[in-house]
Amino acid sequence: xxKAGRAMASWRVYREVTREGSPSLMSRVKxxxxxxxGTLRGDYRELGKGKLALMGMGLLYIVSPIDAxxxxxxxxxxxxDFGVLLWLTASVLGESGRYVDWERRRIQGEIx
Numbered sequence: 198x199x200k201a202g203r204a205m206a207s208w209r210v211y212r213e214v215t216r217e218g219s220p221s222l223m224s225r226v227k228x229x230x231x232x233x234x235g236t237l238r239g240d241y242r243e244l245g246k247g248k249l250a251l252m253g254m255g256l257l258y259i260v261s262p263i264d265a266x267x268x269x270x271x272x273x274x275x276x277x278d279f280g281v282l283l284w285l286t287a288s289v290l291g292e293s294g295r296y297v298d299w300e301r302r303r304i305q306g307e308i309x
Contacts, residue, residue, distance in 0.1 A: 220297035232296040
């Protein structure tokens with residue numbers, strides 16, 4: 198069941214990134230620092246500081262040596278890290294795509 202959920206999340210990310218007219222993967226990745234800065238300044242209000250903080254905690258969890266399920270346990274030890282990484286990747290790529298679209302509309306004068 199867990200594997201199916203992760204597979205579906207991966208598929209949704211892939212589908213969004215490859216959708217026609219959608220920002221490319223590289224434009225999404227390049228937009229991440231500007232998205233974070235815009236959120237912290239209050240210019241980009243669609244992300245919200247709470248979700249940004251949650252993403253930061255997800256990143257800290259991945260790089261932290263402290264885990265809910267230790268890595269020395271065969272197979273399941275990396276499962277929690279992988280789940281958080283998948284969620285974080287999907288969240289960042291999805292939100293950065295929305296940021297690129299928002300920035301385009303702002304440059305075109307649709308957003309003040």
